Amino acid sequence: MDYASGKYVYFLDADDYLDFKYIECMVNTIEDKNCDIVCNLSIRSVLNGKYTSSRLPNFQKDDFLGFQDKYTTIHTFPGVIWMRMYKKSFFDRYKIRFCNIHTDDVYFNTISTLYSEYTYIFYGEYYYYVIDNLSMTGVIDSLNRKDYEHIKAYDRIYDYLKSHNMKEDKLKLFCVYPFFKVDTQDKFDYYKQFFEKIKEDFYKNEIIYNDLEKFFAYSILNSNNYEFYINNYNKVVTIGFIKSGKKQ
Numbered sequence: 001m002d003y004a005s006g007k008y009v010y011f012l013d014a015d016d017y018l019d020f021k022y023i024e025c026m027v028n029t030i031e032d033k034n035c036d037i038v039c040n041l042s043i044r045s046v047l048n049g050k051y052t053s054s055r056l057p058n059f060q061k062d063d064f065l066g067f068q069d070k071y072t073t074i075h076t077f078p079g080v081i082w083m084r085m086y087k088k089s090f091f092d093r094y095k096i097r098f099c100n101i102h103t104d105d106v107y108f109n110t111i112s113t114l115y116s117e118y119t120y121i122f123y124g125e126y127y128y129y130v131i132d133n134l135s136m137t138g139v140i141d142s143l144n145r146k147d148y149e150h151i152k153a154y155d156r157i158y159d160y161l162k163s164h165n166m167k168e169d170k171l172k173l174f175c176v177y178p179f180f181k182v183d184t185q186d187k188f189d190y191y192k193q194f195f196e197k198i199k200e201d202f203y204k205n206e207i208i209y210n211d212l213e214k215f216f217a218y219s220i221l222n223s224n225n226y227e228f229y230i231n232n233y234n235k236v237v238t239i240g241f242i243k244s245g246k247k248q
Contacts, residue, residue: 011081019125026085036090036116040124048130071170073119079106106153147180180237188226215241
């Protein structure tokens with residue numbers, strides 16, 4: 001990114017590929033809409049030579065198309081970088097760069113989107129997300145630590161907000177996904193210090209979080225140690241939430 005000399009920046013995962021006019025479509029859209037970031041929701045998964053067009057559940061409705069404010073974009077649309085194209089001048093203006101963690105997509109896109117009031121969402125040419133046996137094995141292995149890596153990303157985001165004196169009351173300081181688990185001592189210790197760090201801001205803006213996110217935060221904050229947690233809460237956050245008799 002420091003050496004890029006073009007007008008726009010786009011990131012393509014090494015094992016995926018694009019429609020022939022994908023980049024042209026992205027460039028035309030970002031120029032036509034005159035915004036810092038555009039997001040293309042057209043994805044095809046490729047598994048064993050078979051193609052499946054994807055529309056993830058959280059953007060099934062066409063009323064999500066068009067300009068979306070930064071909070072809707074962060075909380076609704078996937079944080080992966082390969083769905084987006086960015087203006088190079090936008091990065092340079094705010095000195096936005098990646099951080100050295102596994103899920104730095106989450107960090108990078110959250111910080112980027114916060115500096116851009118609106119992102120333009122559309123369906124264009126297709127991005128081909130390739131899934132093979134090797135990558136499937138990697139995905140399964142990574143799921144065991146993916147929750148841990150996501151909280152690391154949110155931890156870095158919180159530190160960034162504090163160091164840059166950015167007051168973002170409408171921004172969730174964390175989100176919870178179905179693969180979240182508290183199944184090791186080191187996970188519990190890290191989650192505990194994270195929620196202790198953010199709890200003042202979390203309590204102040206508790207209304208923006210869903211019931212599952214509040215359940216996760218409070219189950220950690222109400223546990224003094226890992227032994228107490230595993231004796232009182234299910235290690236899989238979503239199962240524990242369901243067993244508590246609450247609804248998301």
